């Protein structure tokens with residue numbers, strides 16, 4: 488008599504069997520690399536809270552874009568850091584604004600090899616650091632911000648961005664941006680809605696990456712970390728407004744939301760492994776407390792397993808290179 492009857496270990500007995508039985512796969516094309524470009528610097532600057540990530544010059548940005556394309560990364564998400572900021576974020580829709588200039592340069596360099604994308608958010612361009620314009624009482628004015636987003640979207644599309652990442656968390660922004668683009672003939676510009684974007688502690692290092700001036704917090708527009716159903720609602724609204732892709736952000740603390748959203752929509756679902764998630768693993772690895780490569784790949788696999796088709800991650804180029812070994 489052979490005992491036990493069920494032997495799940497049979498599926499794990501050798502590398503060849505495990506490879507054949509694997510449910511979830513990671514590929515370079517499923518990774519998107521966020522890149523920061525800063526106006527008015529002649530040398531790239533390290534971001535101390537994100538070891539290995541830099542604020543690029545236009546030249547070093549182009550080089551990083553080429554390197555990412557060479558290892559097969561699926562896309563780049565560009566963020567601009569302007570020198571001058573004002574109340575309405577004028578640099579955002581100025582064709583000579585840093586993000587739009589950088590987009591043109593990167594599209595010219597690698598636009599055929601991967602999908603060049605831009606962060607559609609006012610916070611890097613406003614002097615108060617909020618993702619919208621302020622009303623007289625200091626609150627973020629939703630509908631006035633939509634007009635700014637429509638203008639910003641047109642500037643980004645004209646600069647050649649193929650996919651706009653709507654990360655402002657304003658109500659109705661997907662519809663407003665879609666309409667503005669379609670009216671100008673940009674019917675093929677893809678819209679990625681940061682649908683379930685939570686207000687939390689994991690964006691800390693990003694603030695350094697973009698020299699953020701934020702006063703206060705984003706809790707009147709980004710979501711309460713306690714709410715999962717509301718994340719699904721936001722994703723469904725964005726799909727109804729015309730989003731081509733929806734996203735959950737951050738990733739690891741919100742895998743339940745990711746799985747719920749995946750089950751609720753029929754568009755691609757992406758996840759953003761944000762700055763704080765990056766810095767935690769980097770810090771632990773730098774202390775010798777964790778195996779860096781193992782932890783990075785396991786975190787990416789976990790995000791894929793929970794339902795993400797594609798992941799924005801600061802490790803995109805490095806992980807892509809590992810995956811090709």
Ligand code: PBG
Nearest residue numbers: 608610654689690693761762763
């Ligand atoms: C908005 C934006 C933010 C991030 C991506 N887009 C900042 C915020 O909403 O507070 C955070 C990304 C990260 O932490 O890696 N422009």
